[in-house]
Amino acid sequence: MATSRSRTVPRASSFRAENISSVGIEYVLHSHPQVAAVAVVASADGKWGEVPVAVVELREGALVTEAQLIAFCRDHLAHFKCPKRVYCRALPKTATGKIQKNVIRNSL
Known part of the structure; x- marks a missing residue:
């Protein structure tokens, strides 16, 4: 697995490790009518x-x-898949429009 991709998959631990798909969370948030773009890290x-x-x-x-x-x-x-925090702000993007998750991760 690529290092950058593995850093976007939160691993929540209680009694066992749970891999949480950031793509699934992004899909749900993007379906909200007031959301233009979303990134989950x-x-x-x-x-x-x-x-x-x-x-x-x-x-x-x-x-x-x-x-x-x-x-x-x-x-x-x-409930364990829901984001614990949500920040509403402009997303950093490359010149081609791709969201820079590494920049977001480093700013948290």
């Missing part, structure tokens, strides 16, 4: 090892809070 957590964290770029004029987006995820995903 793994972030260190003292209790769980790693947890998913979402960075969301909202559509122009959208008014939605981080708590509302987490609640939306809880309605569509298993």
Whole structure:
């Protein structure tokens, strides 16, 4: 597995390790009508090892809070897969428009 790809898959640990697909979380968040783009990365957590964290770029004029987006995820995903934190801000992109997850991961 490529190193950069493995860093986007949070591994939540309770009694057993659970690999959480960032793509699945991104799919659910992107289906929200006020979300323009989304990136999910793994972030260190003292209790769980790693947890998913979402960075969301909202559509122009959208008014939605981080708590509302987490609640939306809880309605569509298993609770352990929901992002623990959601940040609403512009996503860093390359010249070709690809989201730079490494930049996001380093800024958290």
